Amino acid sequence: MIAFQNIHKAYRVAGVDIPALAGINLEIAAGEIFGIIGHSGAGKSTLVRLINLLERPSSGEVRVDGIDITALAQAPLREVRRDIGMIFQHFNLLSSKTVADNVAFPLKLAGTRDAATIKARVAELLARVGLTEHADKYPAQLSGGQKQRVGIARALATSPKILLCDEATSALDPQTTRSVLRLLAEINRELGLTIVIITHEMDVVRTVCDRVAVLDAGQVVEVGPVSEVFLHPQHPTTRRFVLEAEHVDETEQVDDYAHVPGRVVRLTFTGEATYEPVLGAVARETGVDFSILAGRIDRIKDVPYGQLTVAFTGGDIDAALAQLAARELTVEEVRA
């Protein structure tokens, strides 16, 4: 659906080129929710703006639905933009228009004149985002979560194929964030919309995304299914995001285990294995003792997972680890 091919982007500041993106190659499939995570300054806002060409790449191609949009003239580019909705961190609603007029705005820009058509479409969209009774209010009268819902309704007005979310939940509290993310997942499911989410919060990625790319200093350092990237981070930046999400300080954690006897192992369960009594069964069979040092049982999108840091002592530890691995658990030695 969306493909970046060897994208470079530099900003010219005081005669010097400051690189923002350096050689991005990325493909986003139709119908998926794709997360792009990175710290501020990693280039993620620039990257998402390439998809509707609010920013132009210095070199490289951006393909949307097979078309290289960087080669398009103004008029066809505007047509492409109507097929791509966008929501923003600060909502960017027109303060001079009511909720209903904000949602009707893209329709009117696209040349829809018939008042009845517009009215029906606006009513349908407001019902979808749960704001029917706020139609005649002005944005200033709404809460942050409600404003973002107006933003979503507005972005969906022209029935786009792609929805871009630029830090769409960063200005919202955790509870509102969850309800907005639920709405996005619902839209993805029911409308088959491709959604690209830019965020600096691993929690957002874990809650709704199918795949994720980790951006660091203008480069994609890791990309894959969220469970893969989240549970087995390879790059230091990814690992930092994961630890941040779990509120763990890596160095502190290693220090903590210094005085724990035995072999320290990280076990990762995914899917139904999460709920099976694997650890106890293996311990009984091999005679090892274990103590759980840290752990988390949660969900990545709809898949349950568990990740435990365990210290094994006594018995046949090698046999225990082999059995655990045989049961489709991922076993990583933290300290031998």
Next chain:
Amino acid sequence: MNDLFTLIDWAEIWLATLDTLTMLAGSLLFTVLLGLPLGVILFLTSKRQLLAQPTIYALLSFVTNVLRSVPFVILLIVMIPITVLITGTSLGVAGAIPPLVVGATPFFARLVETALREVDRGIIEATQAMGATTTQIVLRALLPEALPGILAGGTVTAITLVSYAAMSGVIGGGGLGDLAIRFGYQRFQTDVMVITVVLLLILVQILQMVGDRLVIHFSRK
């Protein structure tokens, strides 16, 4: 001093008030017609905006600054040949409107430019992302969003025009300022001076009040 307020020709004052109002209405109309597009162009051609054109911006900005730095009294005199060319006379209401417009347009254009700058960049970006043309962005998003600021600028401009209009009495522009100079200053009729000042004061008060009401009416923030 017993003659105070007894020798006043009220009919003359009424005519002068009407002249002032005509000057104000006429010059404000043309100032807005010229200043609004100029302000929009100044904004659009400035750095990092939709139609960023450094050369055009520098040129327009320079002309605007030059016109704004000429004292209005001098502009009144310099403009005389041009005014005659446009209206056929340099006297009376018709003679006063061209210099008033030339004096106030750059001022109002700058206020429009500032009001547009106050609009959140995100709004332009969002409208652009919807596939809007530059014209649509200006007419449907920027101007409605900047309306309260533009109305406030219009109010300040109208009040400036009242004082400019009074000044045009110097070149025989008619209106209350003209009256104040001919009777109040040249014939030492202090009472006429006082009345014209009071009338001007009332006019300014009304303009400010109406302007404030309009700004509040159109503010949604």
